[in-house]
Amino acid sequence: MEFDLPFIWAGIIAFAVLVYVVLDGFDLGIGILFPFLKDEGERDLAMNSVAPVWDGNETWLVMGGGGLLAVFPVVYATVLPALYAPLIAMLLALVFRGVAFEYRWRTERWKWVWNLAFFGGSLVAALMQGIALGALVQGIAIENRAYAGGWWDWLTPFSILTGIGVAAGYTLLGATWLILKIEGAFQERMRQAAFKLAIATLGLIGAVSLITPFLDPVYFDRWFSWPKIAITSVVPALVGLAAYQLFAGLRNKSDLTPFLASISLFVLGFIGIGISFYPNIVPPSLTIWEAAAPQSSLEFALVGTVILLPIILAYTAYAYYVFRGKVRPEHGYH
Amino acid sequence: MFDGMTAELLARIQFAFTVSFHIIFPAFSIGLASYLAVLNGLWLWTKKDVYLSLFNYWKKIFAVAFGMGVVSGIVMSYQFGTNWSVFSDKAGPVIGPLMAYEILSAFFLEAGFLGIMLFGRERVGPRLHMFATGMVAFGTLLSATWILSVNSWMQTPAGYSINTDGQFVPEDWWAIVFNPSFPYRLTHMVLAAYLTTAFVVGGVGALHLLRDKTNLAARKMFSMAMWMAVIVTPLQIVAGDLHGLNTLEHQPAKVMAMEGHYDSYPEGAPLILFGIPNSEEKRIDYAIEIPKLSSLILKHDLNAPLDGLDTIPDDEEPPVAIVFWSFRIMIAIGFAMLAIGFWSLFRRWKGQLYDANWLQRVMVLMAPSGFVAVLAGWVTTEVGRQPFTVYGVLRTSDSLAPIEAPAVAASLTAFIIVYFFVFGAGTYYIMRMMNKTPGAIDVKMGLNKGPIRAAGITPAQQLISGTTGR
Numbered sequence: 001m002e003f004d005l006p007f008i009w010a011g012i013i014a015f016a017v018l019v020y021v022v023l024d025g026f027d028l029g030i031g032i033l034f035p036f037l038k039d040e041g042e043r044d045l046a047m048n049s050v051a052p053v054w055d056g057n058e059t060w061l062v063m064g065g066g067g068l069l070a071v072f073p074v075v076y077a078t079v080l081p082a083l084y085a086p087l088i089a090m091l092l093a094l095v096f097r098g099v100a101f102e103y104r105w106r107t108e109r110w111k112w113v114w115n116l117a118f119f120g121g122s123l124v125a126a127l128m129q130g131i132a133l134g135a136l137v138q139g140i141a142i143e144n145r146a147y148a149g150g151w152w153d154w155l156t157p158f159s160i161l162t163g164i165g166v167a168a169g170y171t172l173l174g175a176t177w178l179i180l181k182i183e184g185a186f187q188e189r190m191r192q193a194a195f196k197l198a199i200a201t202l203g204l205i206g207a208v209s210l211i212t213p214f215l216d217p218v219y220f221d222r223w224f225s226w227p228k229i230a231i232t233s234v235v236p237a238l239v240g241l242a243a244y245q246l247f248a249g250l251r252n253k254s255d256l257t258p259f260l261a262s263i264s265l266f267v268l269g270f271i272g273i274g275i276s277f278y279p280n281i282v283p284p285s286l287t288i289w290e291a292a293a294p295q296s297s298l299e300f301a302l303v304g305t306v307i308l309l310p311i312i313l314a315y316t317a318y319a320y321y322v323f324r325g326k327v328r329p330e331h332g333y334h
Numbered sequence: 335m336f337d338g339m340t341a342e343l344l345a346r347i348q349f350a351f352t353v354s355f356h357i358i359f360p361a362f363s364i365g366l367a368s369y370l371a372v373l374n375g376l377w378l379w380t381k382k383d384v385y386l387s388l389f390n391y392w393k394k395i396f397a398v399a400f401g402m403g404v405v406s407g408i409v410m411s412y413q414f415g416t417n418w419s420v421f422s423d424k425a426g427p428v429i430g431p432l433m434a435y436e437i438l439s440a441f442f443l444e445a446g447f448l449g450i451m452l453f454g455r456e457r458v459g460p461r462l463h464m465f466a467t468g469m470v471a472f473g474t475l476l477s478a479t480w481i482l483s484v485n486s487w488m489q490t491p492a493g494y495s496i497n498t499d500g501q502f503v504p505e506d507w508w509a510i511v512f513n514p515s516f517p518y519r520l521t522h523m524v525l526a527a528y529l530t531t532a533f534v535v536g537g538v539g540a541l542h543l544l545r546d547k548t549n550l551a552a553r554k555m556f557s558m559a560m561w562m563a564v565i566v567t568p569l570q571i572v573a574g575d576l577h578g579l580n581t582l583e584h585q586p587a588k589v590m591a592m593e594g595h596y597d598s599y600p601e602g603a604p605l606i607l608f609g610i611p612n613s614e615e616k617r618i619d620y621a622i623e624i625p626k627l628s629s630l631i632l633k634h635d636l637n638a639p640l641d642g643l644d645t646i647p648d649d650e651e652p653p654v655a656i657v658f659w660s661f662r663i664m665i666a667i668g669f670a671m672l673a674i675g676f677w678s679l680f681r682r683w684k685g686q687l688y689d690a691n692w693l694q695r696v697m698v699l700m701a702p703s704g705f706v707a708v709l710a711g712w713v714t715t716e717v718g719r720q721p722f723t724v725y726g727v728l729r730t731s732d733s734l735a736p737i738e739a740p741a742v743a744a745s746l747t748a749f750i751i752v753y754f755f756v757f758g759a760g761t762y763y764i765m766r767m768m769n770k771t772p773g774a775i776d777v778k779m780g781l782n783k784g785p786i787r788a789a790g791i792t793p794a795q796q797l798i799s800g801t802t803g804r
Contacts, residue, residue, distance in 0.1 A: 051449070051453065052448075052449030052450070052452070052453045052454070053449055055401075055404060055444075055445040055448055055449070056442065056445035056446050056448075056449070058404070058408070058445075059437065059441045059442050059445045061408065062407075062408055062411050062437050062441060063434075063437050063438070063441075063442075065411050065412050065415070066411055066430065066433045066434050066436075066437045067430075067434055067437075068415075068430075069414060069415065069422055069426045069429070069430035069433060069434075070426065070427075070430030070431045070433065070434040071430065071431075071434075073422055073423045073424075073426025073427060073430060073501070074423050076414075076415045076419075076422050076423075076426060076430075077415060077419035077420065077422040077423035077426070077735075078419065079415070080412060080415030080416045080419060080422075080735075081415070081416055081419050081735045081736060081737060084416050084737065084741055084745070085741070085745075087412055087416055088416065088745045088748065091408060091409045091412055092748060092749070092752050094405060094408060095405040095406070095408075095409070095752060095753075095756055096752070096756065098401055098404060098405035098408075099401055099402060099405060099756055099759075099760060101401060102397055102398045102401045102760075102763075103398070103759060103760065103763060106398070106763040106766070106767070107763065110759075145423055145499065146419065146420070146423075146736050147419070147735075147736060151738065151741055293426065293427040293430065293501075294427050294497065294501065294503040294504065296427075296503065296504040296505065296507070297426075297427040297428070297430065297431050297503075297504055300431050300504065300507050301430070301431035301434050301435070304431075304434070304435050304438055304439070305434070305438060308438040308439055308442075309438065312438065312442040312443075312446070315442075315443075315446045315447070316442070316446055318446075319446050319447070319449055319450060322449075322450055322454055322457050322458055323449065323453070323454070323457070
């Protein structure tokens with residue numbers, strides 16, 4: 001039996017990016033919420049709720065980039081230069097966000113600086129990831145295996161909209177994660193915040209979803225032509241269901257449901273993007289099969305991935321299990 | 335600031351700048367992760383408190399250094415694409431899978447178990463905590479293995495063919511991973527990381543011994559570090575020599591630049607100790623040299639002929655002065671480390687290791703020497719590979735992304751400002767932690783009260799302390 005390795009690899013990379021978006025999404029969301037928390041005690045708690053896992057969460061971003069280099073090098077070599085400014089800004093933002101996890105505990109006088117670094121780094125990283133997504137949806141000009149567009153092509157009203165949408169969605173993930181991990185009045189305020197954030201996120205998802213089909217006739221055909229619409233309309237229906245679960249979970253004061261429903265929104269949004277893109281890996285014209293690395297690269301990398309990915313998922317799940325339950329002020333190693 | 339520079343030069347400066355900052359942290363965290371695993375193992379085995387207090391002391395320093403390594407490493411993983419996209423497209427099919435293996439086998443392992451190592455001793459119990467600590471150390475070594483395989487392949491490419499798109503196509507993965515320079519480079523770098531850490535640990539131990547000769551934790555770390563200096567430095571010099579011979583075989587132009595051999599020597603080449611490389615006239619000015627010694631070292635024969643840079647086309651010649659100097663800095667530090675190792679052995683033999691004030695003062699000064707040696711060594715091998723990214727096959731000038739100079743200048747400026755600010759602050763915090771007395775009852779690293787309380791808390795206490803809502 002002949003495996004379609006480029007397709008399998010597209011699935012693996014998409015999986016890594018989705019895991020990144022969900023996992024680092026709530027880390028970054030907590031960063032965005034940071035200045036709105038009541039005092040340093042709440043900030044300590046919020047940060048400690050992700051301190052043992054954030055590094056692993058961010059590794060999925062490296063996996064997404066490294067995976068592209070390995071199996072779709074031409075994607076890596078065209079999309080990254082096309083998104084030069086937002087990606088450099090994202091990397092620098094992640095530097096500030098990442099070091100804040102340690103530095104914040106090392107100083108009293110400069111704590112505000114690292115609080116600001118944590119907030120600013122998280123916000124800029126989220127915005128830039130959303131802008132990168134919007135630019136990718138709009139399409140990237142490629143000629144002779146190289147980026148052929150201008151340096152500001154990524155900056156459009158649509159990409160700014162997706163940037164705000166991703167940032168709002170991450171903040172929703174952060175708020176619902178905190179609902180899961182904390183208690184008392186702090187938790188109650190996060191419920192109220194999550195309610196507003198849910199409305200904002202759903203509004204932005206709706207706006208992006210309505211604009212996307214009009215960016216490219218291919219997208220329009222994919223979503224609205226019969227009989228495709230019979231299948232694709234399942235996605236917005238499920239978004240509606242997830243939204244219902246989210247609001248119901250917030251109203252019933254459920255700890256877990258709002259977080260799971262928020263994750264579902266991201267998964268569905270991701271599937272929606274996949275429906276728009278397929279069979280391209282870089283719209284408007286680079287397909288998964290055109291972009292794939294030589295067969296020997298796909299095979300060699302796949303052997304290790306098939307063995308290691310389940311192990312990674314197992315010990316990642318174990319790490320989350322070890323640090324399960326509510327986070328309390330006396331936890332943390334610092 | 336960067337007016338008149340080409341995009342290629344700016345991109346090279348940006349890569350050199352970001353990778354130089356980055357390598358400092360792994361060089362330290364590879365050694366420190368292993369040291370922490372040893373300390374934790376000794377604590378579990380002997381139950382002597384000194385090992386636990388040393389573990390807790392260095393654990394916090396490790397966390398900061400590791401965090402800086404992670405964030406500066408993510409920059410590297412994307413910079414290949416943003417600035418060196420042609421290289422990425424062409425070499426990606428070979429180096430990409432190796433980096434994917436690094437991410438899958440090492441990065442996830444380190445990240446997955448780091449949280450348990452730092453925060454989880456009480457939650458998972460001593461055995462699983464030891465396992466997690468071991469996995470973090472193992473992960474740092476695996477990471478080094480894969481990335482050095484990648485770098486070595488760029489120095490001594492093997493096991494590939496080239497397709498119609500100009501891409502390197504993997505033909506023999508065994509030959510790619512175990513390319514000719516890989517075993518030497520890996521050994522040399524891992525030993526360098528261990529030595530770097532040993533001199534940091536020894537320097538910190540010496541600092542506290544100078545303040546208090548009776549501090550048990552300081553005595554222990556100083557003694558352990560000095561044993562490392564005695565044992566590892568000679569091994570490193572042998573490994574470095576073998577690496578050099580391997581380089582002579584596969585990248586002779588690099589060795590010519592290291593040696594400062596502009597001219598060929600048909601009857602035995604001199605070892606140039608010092609001098610000023612003169613690239614205009616293609617000679618070493620004011621050279622102090624020992625006749626025929628270079629031939630003896632490189633060929634094991636006083637009269638063996640050695641080719642010089644006159645046999646290399648000008649457009650394949652690496653920048654001689656940089657390689658010449660960085661190589662000498664590395665060698666000088668290596669022999670200084672060797673001397674200190676023997677000095678410590680002598681004082682130990684006399685039973686005066688902990689009272690050796692001058693040795694301890696010198697060790698404080700030498701604490702950062704490993705970092706300088708690592709950077710000098712990497713400058714030697716990387717600048718010595720020029721003008722190629724994939725040695726002999728793909729030129730640096732043909733590897734660049736289609737980027738414009740102003741875009742690179744802007745990002746380079748941003749990197750310089752952010753890195754000096756962020757990593758400057760981190761280095762300051764690490765040095766402040768190192769300045770705290772080790773082994774004190776309550777080792778407070780930093781000034782805040784909150785989360786430091788965590789150490790030694792039991793689940794029962796957690797229940798009593800109640801809820802968090804305010």
